[in-house]
Amino acid sequence: MSIEHSLRIENLTLGYGDRTVIENLDLQVPPGQVTAIVGANACGKSTLLRSMSRLLAPRAGRVILDGKSVHRMPAKQLARTLGLLPQSPVAPEGITVADLVGRGRNPHQGILSRWSPADDLAVADALEATATVSLADRSVDELSGGQRQRVWIAMALAQQTDLLLLDEPTTFLDVSHQIEVLDLLTDLNRTRGTTIVMVLHDLNLAARYADHLVALAAGQVYARGTPAEVLTEEGVRAVFGLDSHVIIDPTSGKPLMLPIGRHHMQNDPQKGVRTGSVGKIVLVP
Amino acid sequence: MKLERAVGVVTTAQTIRNSRTRRALRRRSVVGLLVGIIVVGFIVTLMVGQTFYPPADVIGVIFGQDVPGATFTVGRLRLPRASLAILAGLCFGLGGVTFQTMLRNPLASPDIIGISSGASAAAAFAIVTLSLGDTAVTVLAITAGLAVSLLVYVLSFKGGVAGTRLILIGIGIAAMLDSITAYSLTQAAEWDLQNAMRWLTGSLNGTSWNQALPVFIALIVLAPVLVGQSRNLAMTQLGDDTASALGVRVERSRLIVIVTAVGLIAFATAAAGPIAFVAFLSGPIASRIVGPGGSLLVPSALVGALLVLVADFCGQYAFGTRFPVGVVTGVLGAPYLIYLIIRTNRAGSSL
Numbered sequence: 001m002s003i004e005h006s007l008r009i010e011n012l013t014l015g016y017g018d019r020t021v022i023e024n025l026d027l028q029v030p031p032g033q034v035t036a037i038v039g040a041n042a043c044g045k046s047t048l049l050r051s052m053s054r055l056l057a058p059r060a061g062r063v064i065l066d067g068k069s070v071h072r073m074p075a076k077q078l079a080r081t082l083g084l085l086p087q088s089p090v091a092p093e094g095i096t097v098a099d100l101v102g103r104g105r106n107p108h109q110g111i112l113s114r115w116s117p118a119d120d121l122a123v124a125d126a127l128e129a130t131a132t133v134s135l136a137d138r139s140v141d142e143l144s145g146g147q148r149q150r151v152w153i154a155m156a157l158a159q160q161t162d163l164l165l166l167d168e169p170t171t172f173l174d175v176s177h178q179i180e181v182l183d184l185l186t187d188l189n190r191t192r193g194t195t196i197v198m199v200l201h202d203l204n205l206a207a208r209y210a211d212h213l214v215a216l217a218a219g220q221v222y223a224r225g226t227p228a229e230v231l232t233e234e235g236v237r238a239v240f241g242l243d244s245h246v247i248i249d250p251t252s253g254k255p256l257m258l259p260i261g262r263h264h265m266q267n268d269p270q271k272g273v274r275t276g277s278v279g280k281i282v283l284v285p
Numbered sequence: 286m287k288l289e290r291a292v293g294v295v296t297t298a299q300t301i302r303n304s305r306t307r308r309a310l311r312r313r314s315v316v317g318l319l320v321g322i323i324v325v326g327f328i329v330t331l332m333v334g335q336t337f338y339p340p341a342d343v344i345g346v347i348f349g350q351d352v353p354g355a356t357f358t359v360g361r362l363r364l365p366r367a368s369l370a371i372l373a374g375l376c377f378g379l380g381g382v383t384f385q386t387m388l389r390n391p392l393a394s395p396d397i398i399g400i401s402s403g404a405s406a407a408a409a410f411a412i413v414t415l416s417l418g419d420t421a422v423t424v425l426a427i428t429a430g431l432a433v434s435l436l437v438y439v440l441s442f443k444g445g446v447a448g449t450r451l452i453l454i455g456i457g458i459a460a461m462l463d464s465i466t467a468y469s470l471t472q473a474a475e476w477d478l479q480n481a482m483r484w485l486t487g488s489l490n491g492t493s494w495n496q497a498l499p500v501f502i503a504l505i506v507l508a509p510v511l512v513g514q515s516r517n518l519a520m521t522q523l524g525d526d527t528a529s530a531l532g533v534r535v536e537r538s539r540l541i542v543i544v545t546a547v548g549l550i551a552f553a554t555a556a557a558g559p560i561a562f563v564a565f566l567s568g569p570i571a572s573r574i575v576g577p578g579g580s581l582l583v584p585s586a587l588v589g590a591l592l593v594l595v596a597d598f599c600g601q602y603a604f605g606t607r608f609p610v611g612v613v614t615g616v617l618g619a620p621y622l623i624y625l626i627i628r629t630n631r632a633g634s635s636l
Contacts, residue, residue: 055529079532086526092389094577098301106520107532115305117298124297128290133297137304139577159531 004031005081005162005195007052011061014044014051021047022219024061029163034189034196036210038203040240043216045199046087049167052197053084065163079107083161087168089152091140097151098136101126104158126157130184146177153184164188166198170205178202182209207231207254215239231255308578315575319587323371326594330367331359334602366489369497369557370597370610371590372504373489374567376553378589379511381564382571382581383546386518387539390452391625394565395434395550398455401559402462403433404551408558409469409484423499423555430551433458434543486611487560489597496556503552508586511545514538515580560596561611562618563589569621592617 007029014022021044029035037045050056052063054070063070070078083104091100104126105119127133130150135143140151149169156164169185170178186209188194200206206213207227214224217239223230232255236244242259249256331343342355346364381394395401407429411417417425437458441451463485470481482488517538520528525535550564570592571584596617597610 050526053530055526075529075534076532079530084526084530086524086530088524089527090389090522090524092522096578098304099578100523102301103520103523103531106516109516117302120298120302120305121294123301124294127297127301128294133293136297136301 004193005066006031006064007082007163007195007197008064009048009052009061010064012048012051012058012063013060014047014056015059016047020059020219022051025219025221027214027221027224029195029197030212031195032189032193033211034186034209035198035212035214036206037197037199037214037216038201038206038239039216039222043239044219045216046167048216049084049165049197049199053082053165054078055084076107079159079161081161082163082165083156083159084165085152085156085167085169087171091148093141095140096136097132097138097140097143097154098123098127100140100151101132101154101158104155107159122158122160126154129157129188130154145173146180149173149177149181150184153181157188162193163195163197166196168199168201171201178205185209203231203236203257204249207256208249208252227254231257308576312575312579312584316583316587319584319591323587323591323594326591326598327367327371330370330594330598331363333598334358334363361493365494365497366492366597367594369492369500370489370593372497372500373553373557373560374563374590374593375504375508375586376500376549376589377560377563377593378567378571378586379508379582380546380550380553381566381589382568382585383511383518383542384564385568386522386581387542388451389522390449391565391569392452392622393455394568395430395546396559396562396564397459397622398437398452399433399457399459399462400430400437400455400547400550401554401564402459402466404430404554405484405559406462406465406469408555409466413469413473419495419499423552426555427548427551430547430554431544433462434547482609482611483558485558486609486615487554487558487563488609488611489557489593490607490609492557500552500556503549507545507548507552510541511549512580512582514542514545515582518542518582519580557593558611560593561615562622563592563614566592566614566618566621569625 009025009027012022012025013020025048037048039045047056051058052070054063054073057071065073065078065082070082101123102119105115105122108119108122109115124133127136130153132147132150132154135147135151140148143151153169156166166185169181173181182205185196185198189196200209210227212224213227213230215222215230215235222239223235231246233244233246236242236246236257244260245258246255247258248254328340328343331347332338332340336354336358338352338355338359342352343359345352346355346359352359377396381396384393384395384398384400385391387393404426408422408426411422411425437451437455440458441454466484470484473481483490517528517533520531520533521535521539523531529535553560567585567589568581571581571588574588575581575584592614593610596613600608600610600613
């Protein structure tokens, strides 16, 4: 359905002030897939995402979309191909859902061009896809956290970009809403072929929902590949400095990480729990 | 299933379209109504006063005919005054709502955060102490307005600009600048209360075309630029990152918006003084009349014009004594300011 775009990062170095956050990073975003970026706090995940959508100019290196540097592209042209949902967007007081979603049409509108039927269709389509039609006339202030996040995603959908970047789309949501949002993003990827790149905090959800997992550590790509390749016990130790067990998630068949802390361990961590034998694992009561 | 969905989307699109058309209609009628009231108010202001002139005389004077008596009273006294009332009101309304929208806080209007005070202090200083001419005064007022907005911004910058900090610093700076104005006035050779009132609260007394013309030119040049940025301004309400992701060049747009808005405020202030609370009141009033969604720039400009026109008329004739326009708008604005501070204290809010 959508044209495949190539998004590539070459030798990227990013920083704020005199602090370097990302150094010489190379990354290729697989088109038409869901990519999740994981890593410890302050490892540069969000910084990387911001630079990919040109919110942050690189110190060195380039972010290349279809052969052109995103930092040199006209703002609106880029915004028609690549969308970004920041971590905590602000809704103006009193704005209605339909209005907010309509703001996503900005890159498709010229200075003088009026609102077109195509804009209405795009907004309606975004509302339908996120199951927010019934909320269209409500004020965004009155919505629950999960509803609000769906509305923001609807706004990004109305932008009709083939690439969508999301910075922690599940933060502040309870577990059922987290799943709801991630299922929605998977639907988009599967039905429209939208390439999705998201920063996620929760390793296990990242492993479940991503086709391609990128682990960042110390401003570098530590590992990338399928979740099974990336989410390993030594990987978790290297990236997060945490001992863990990685087993196979009985629900999805993807890897599932069980952290080992200092307390509440049924078996001696040294002996370990047999990986893969789900039936024998009793989670801490 | 696919067909069902397509039908659903089309139906929803229709609903969205209808509700948008309805709002656009409401907006257009509000704007039309405001323009109508302003035109009527303008003509009434020209007719009514110490001497009453019938509409025919007034219209005659406007079109340049020589009408005994009316040519002087209407043409030289009332017409420039009413024109400046409207022009200054438009400028204050536009500049005010721009800052309120940009900083997402109704308290962040240029007359609260010191920009008008800066322009006013500079104008008073230039006239009284430096004895400068009209053009130099205006230039100085604009420079001071820009300098104050930069100063407030820099002082309140601490890893990003938080609305409340900016407003408090702005209020402090406004108080300092007002004392500069007051000091300049005490140094005036001929201590003239009318003049003093102009720079302290704003006044239209003794307006001539020399004062109205620069404001008119500023409005013609700057207002279209500002209105052209209205969609970008609306986008930046979503936060800089979101706006930028939606294709807005945030920094550039913000610079254009600040310079044009400060320019409008400064030109109007150089001509009529910092007419109290007009910039502050116009946006919220317009927002309540027009309803949510859509740009507030044009409705606020019209509300501003109407406020100044009506307040000046009331100030001249409604009470025993003649009050300068700023005293009347001040009486209207102060209670709203208090209400707003109380409300903002309870819940952080914008327009």
